[in-house]
Amino acid sequence: MQVDFAFLCDAATESGGKVHALGIGFERITVRTLPVVHPRAVAVVRFGFNRSDTGEHAFRVRVSDADGRDIAPPVEGQINLNVGDEVGGKANMIVDLVQLDLRTQGPHEVNVTLDGQEIVSLPFEVVQV
Secondary structure, three states, X not given: OEEEXXXXXXXXXXXXXXXXXXXXXXXXXXXXXXXXXXXXXXXXXXXXXXXXXXXXXXXXXXEEEOOOOEOOOOEEEEEEEOOOOOOEEEEEEEEEEEEEEEOOOEEEEEXXXXXXXXXXXXXXXXXXX
């Protein structure tokens, strides 16, 4: 299994295997004051996989600050990878990250794990202006 692409955005949906995203690929959240609650961000990951990867896989998405403190409750669930008659397949994971509790400036990160192994890390920075 491999990650074809991964990014943070403002909003995303899926239709017919296509990902539709707004505000794609942001790396910075700019705020006027701290602490502040950022209402929503979305993590998008597309997997490429083969027949040996089919079945249920547990995922976890965690958002943390530079000190490793969770700034939102982790999102956990299952993703079912199925290739049908084909040799390999693609799967999109779209995860809403809500009520991000931003308390500090600086580096933050969204970590995505699949079956307990980190598959992608999406860094972003919080900047107070």
